[in-house]
Amino acid sequence: MRIIGASFLILCNAEFDILQDGGIVIDNGTIVEVGCFEDLRIRYGHSDFIFYKNHVILPAFINAHIHFEFSKNDMNFEYGNFGKWLDSVIANRGVVLDNNIESMREAIRIQKKSGVGSVCAISSYDLDLDVLLQSQLKVIYCHEVLGISEKKFEEQAIMLSTRLEKTLKLKNPLFFPALAIHSPYSVNPKIAQYTIELALKYNLLVSTHLLESQEEFDWFTQQSGYFKQFYKKYFEIENPKPQFDISDFVSLFNDVHGLFVHCLYADAAMKQKIMKHGYIISCPRSNLLLNGKMGDNFIIATDGKSSNIDVNLLEELRYALFVNLAMHSHRDIETNARRLLKAITCNPAKALRLNNGVLESGKSADIVVFKFKNPTANNFITNFILNTKQASRLLVNGNDVL
Secondary structure, X not given: OEEEEEEXXXXXXXXXXXXXXXXXXXXXXXXXXXXXXXXXXHHOOOOEEEEEEEEEEEEOEEEEEXXXXXXOOOOOOOOOOHHHHHHHHHHHHHHHHOOOHHHHHHHHHHHHHOOEEEEEEEEOOOOOHHHHHOOOOEEEEEEEXXXXXXXXXXXXXXXXXXXXXXXXXXXXXXXXEEEEEOOOOOEOHHHHHHHHHHHHHHOOEEEEEXXXXXXXXXHHHHOOOHHHHHHHHHHOOOOOOOOOOHHHHHHOOOOOEEEEEEOOOOOHHHHHHHHHHEEEEEXXXXXXXXXXXOOOOOOEOOOOHHHOOOOOHHHHHHHHHHHHHHHOOOOOHHHHHHHHHHOOOHHHHHHOOOOOOOOOOOOEOOEEEEEOOOOOOOXXXXXXXXXXXXXXXXXXXXXXXX
16 A cells, blocks of 8 residues: 655546545555545555655546557658548558557557557557556457448458457456447448457457548438549449448447547437437547547547547647637636646546556546646636646556556
């Protein structure tokens, strides 16, 4: 049992309590109690303790959507238009995926430096499996499935189930297998249904990209635009048609826990339906680079370097703050900052079914410490987001990982 304290604790609970000179009692990787550091030190006098003056402690951050496999990208892809970007990914992904181990390790180091203790990793090829198992991060590992043609269903199903069976055997307190259906435009109904059935069988999360672009919206609502040529060019389909109605695709997730990423072109009614089946995750910089739209910010993530300049969640947070202020200048800046901080702590913890994201008794001791001098009383959280650069200490299940 030990006690860790700091000049300020940001609990990220429903009330958004901030404790001055607060402390956290940790035992066996779990938070036992949160309160005044001196009171805890007296009551738990037999425990080791450390106090970080001029520092702030928060729940370790959660990056709810990231593609580590594309971490090697360096000006290989084209931005500003989703269709041009997708064409460039298809043309150049081999270069980015080849010999990418060190790039993925660097992306993991960036997670830790930016205070991230948990990630939801979307893996197309399982190239990132070993590095994530060694990372000491808490990992939701989503095996992603793609496949337009039903003719290859049996091959796709065997491959997906084989991948999943391997990681189910590796499940541990830091590693949780999950699944991902890439998007309704990139899978056939049979493999999508099979993925849902696997998720039901093993009670797994299922992630999907949904209504990310104008091109996708036009395809499913008007059967026209970029994707009509996309299927002709890459799959030699002479008269392509959508294989899903978007509402029916979302209904596939009726009985599973879904993570719906982007949803930039979902209207209010569709968002309401989505939220009945899971959570919407937004990736602000990726959304703007590919589509010129911000998206919701209830949960924010970095996406991968395939559509972002970096995977630093602190930078994503700062960017989201500035863009939100530009778009909603009437909002109080501190209220907005608190909302964004919840978008990388307690909100994604609920979405990913993790027992963290809040500093309170019974939660996993996933904790981050940042140096933070002289916060002003009126703009504490705003100043934290604007000025914090790198974590001083990071605990996952009570263990130091930085």
